[in-house]
Amino acid sequence: MATLHPARAGKPGPALPVLARNVAHFMRLLHDGGFALSPAHSVDALDALQYVDIGRRGDVRAALAALVLSGPDQRPLFDAAFDLFWRDPDWEGKLRAMLLPRVDAGAPPPRRSNRLADALAARQPDLPARPQQTEAERMAVPLTFSDQERLAQRDFETLTAQEWRALQHLVRKRRAHLAMERTRRLRPSSNGTHADLRASARLAVRQHGEWLRWKYRRHAERKPPVVLLLDISGSMSQYSRAVLYFCHALTLSRERLSVFLFGTRLTNITRALRERDPDEAVAVITGQVRDWAGGTRIGEALASFNRQWARRTLSGRATVLLVTDGLDHEHIDLLGQEMARLRRFAHRIIWLNPLLRYPGFTPQARGVQAILPHVDALRPAHNLDSLLALQTLLSEPGAGTAFVSPMK
Structure with a gap:
């Protein structure tokens, strides 16, 4: 792809061509950014690119967007990910700009996506170490387990801006699941203590009168509000x-x-x-x-x-x-x-x-x-x-x- 410049090409492999590896990395980036994608979407993306001119960036963007977008609210995040991954050669600098706070006088700051920044930070390539690195060039690194423990015990009112940002990332990565409670309603089940005579009789009729298997019902569960x-x-x-x-x-x-x-x-x-x-x-x-x-x-x-x-x-x-x-x-x-x-x-x-x-x-x-x-x-x-x-x-x-x- 002559006009597309991938931000991370990954490690070379003998089986997959460069384009296939880059498309797979791009689909993983979108998945980490919040898109509901599966590995099958990478295969579909490669199939879709066979029907467009891969030398035209607009055609490639439209083909991938038609494949992965499920609503208009996902379009800004997709465009930002596409530009950072395929187009912008200074993707590392743009990533720093998304991660580090900025104060602009006058006009309001541009809208930024922290989900995309987190996904790119997790997939940044292993670059050779520089002899000296200024504070502005240092990238945010994942917190160690001890850092997470100390941060979890800090009072919300005493957090600095950097600690508050790290705390938001910790909360964002968690998926909470509340308890299920048993209701009085019964639902069909393969086993249980409540025999379903009607369902068992219907099954026996379909089996020419042979009562070979019992049907059961058990209490349904639901999440309390x-x-x-x-x-x-x-x-x-x-x-x-x-x-x-x-x-x-x-x-x-x-x-x-x-x-x-x-x-x-x-x-x-x-x-x-x-x-x-x-x-x-x-x-x-x-x-x-x-x-x-x-x-x-x-x-x-x-x-x-x-x-x-x-x-x-x-x-x-x-x-x-x-x-x-x-x-x-x-x-x-x-x-x-x-x-x-x-x-x-x-x-x-x-x-x-x-x-x-x-x-x-x-x-x-x-x-x-x-x-x-x-x-x-x-x-x-x-x-x-x-x-x-x-x-x-x-x-x-x-x-x-x-x-x-x-x-x-």
Whole structure:
């Protein structure tokens, strides 16, 4: 391919030509960037390139795009990956520009894809070591296990910009799966304790009256819904952003998750959180929510949720995750009433309070005292370890129904 310049050609092999190896590397790059591709797509891509003029870059781009794109939202990421891999000879410099923060005066910075940057960084070639390398030329390297442990124990509010970026990568790579709960409904099964007489009789009729095999039914399982009520007031800003990344991982795992933000008003962001790139999803959410890092009215927000959304989202043994510090000094009576009403709707309420990071924390604030009697579990939410402990709690069937408080 004369006009295409691959960014990484890989190790030479006797069996595959150069073009086939480059196409396979490009399809792996798209897969690591978030595209739902399989090895069969590489074979299909090579077949498609036989029907176009590979000397024309536009034809090659159109052929590969028609093969891998499943929606218009994937087009910008595909174009960026195609330009970096096949066209731009300075792909390493562009990769550094995507990974390192930039501050441009005047015009807003261009939109960047962190998923593509992560995928390219994982597949960068082994370059010969230079005698001297400036700080700007050093590339981000994967964190060691010890670095990940230390970062997971750091408070979200004390992280630097580089540590925050590394923490986002750690959360993005995780796929959380919540527990399955058994329902009263029965579904067909190859074995079990409930014999299905009708299905067994129909099978015997098809086998000319010979009753050779039994059909069974067993209890079906489903994922219980989870509703997140997230405080985005000024004192909760950093913690709210970290919890949003954690919730995005739950959304990608196809969990039954509904997310609501509240400061001075209640906002449903469930649909916006379904964006595949978590950075883009959080950027869209922070742009939509006008009361981000503002004041807080917990009682009024809970009243709005109970009136408009509780009956629609809290059916089927739903779990409510309330993420707030409880520092509300207005309408305390309303807060207590709405928490009691929310308790009647929800199967269980887990309160995530970042103030529990202090060993000597006691519930002295009036807002905390109003919320505390109506929750089933009280957990911290100030670092990555606390969020992973929450994932473990939600992954255990029936866990978290007993009140757990580290203040005792």
